Structures are given as C-alpha cells and as structure tokens.
Amino acid sequence: MMSKKKKEALQKMLIEKKREIWNEVKQKLFQQLGKDYKSELDTALDEGDKALTDLAEETGLSLIDLRKDTLEKIDHALEKLEQGTYGICEDCGTEISDQRLKAVPFAIYCIECKQKQEELEQIERERERFGVPSPHEIGEEPL
Numbered sequence: 001m002m003s004k005k006k007k008e009a010l011q012k013m014l015i016e017k018k019r020e021i022w023n024e025v026k027q028k029l030f031q032q033l034g035k036d037y038k039s040e041l042d043t044a045l046d047e048g049d050k051a052l053t054d055l056a057e058e059t060g061l062s063l064i065d066l067r068k069d070t071l072e073k074i075d076h077a078l079e080k081l082e083q084g085t086y087g088i089c090e091d092c093g094t095e096i097s098d099q100r101l102k103a104v105p106f107a108i109y110c111i112e113c114k115q116k117q118e119e120l121e122q123i124e125r126e127r128e129r130f131g132v133p134s135p136h137e138i139g140e141e142p143l
C-alpha cells in the first residue's frame with residue numbers, strides 16, 4: 001500500500017505535468033489560431049479544457065492529438081491514485097517497477113505487458129500495410 005505522502009507527491013507531480021502540457025498546447029493554439037479564431041479561443045478558454053481540445057481538433061492541430069493522449073493518460077493515473085490502483089499493471093496485475101513509473105508516471109502496464117502489446121501492434125501494422133486493402137483504400141497512394 002502506498003503511503004499518503006507518496007500519493008500526494010505523485011498527485012502533485014502529475015498535476016504539474018498536466019499544467020505544463022496545457023500551457024504548451026495553449027501556446028501552440030494561440031500561435032496557430034490567434035488571429036482567425038480569436039473569439040472561439042476566448043470562448044474555449046472560458047469553457048475549459050474540453051472546449052479547447054474540441055477547438056483544436058476542429059482546426060486540425062496534429063500535435064494536440066498527441067498531447068490529448070498524454071493528458072488522458074495523466075487523468076487516468078490521477079483516478080487510479082484516488083482508487084488506490086495506481087502502479088498496478090492493468091493487464092497482469094503485478095506491480096509496475098518504480099523505475100518505470102519514474103520514467104513514465106502515468107504508465108498503466110508493466111514493462112512486460114507493454115512490450116507484448118507493442119509487438120502485437122507491430123504485427124497489426126504490418127498486416128495493415130501488406131494485407132489486402134479495404135475498398136476505401138483502393139485508389140490511394142501506398143504509404
């Protein structure tokens with residue numbers, strides 16, 4: 001069981017990380033949309049994070065997509081901290097090593113399960129690339 005002190009330190013760190021990412025995302029949004037979307041941006045800022053990510057998606061910022069993924073992972077980690085399941089692999093149920101959590105504080109899988117998943121994803125990607133194209137892909141340039 002995790003100590004209260006450790007839990008609080010982790011929460012603080014995750015929230016800090018989240019804030020960092022948000023600042024970065026907002027900056028990017030202002031740079032790219034500042035002029036044309038000024039009123040939309042102001043509204044979104046008032047409405048909160050969800051409105052901002054929606055606006056980002058509407059305007060097609062690819063960097064945001066990536067960050068959104070990380071932000072969701074951080075939220076998930078914070079939830080798990082609350083529930084007391086933080087640091088436990090969601091796949092096999094063993095404890096994720098401190099070393100891994102230090103590197104990826106929002107990791108939800110132990111290193112073994114993560115590697116297994118990446119191998120599966122790799123196979124999946126290769127199958128997509130070399131497999132039979134689905135109808136909507138015909139006519140498109142191969143990657």
Ligand SMILES: [Zn+2]
Binds near residue numbers: 092109110111112113
């Ligand atoms: Zn595992």
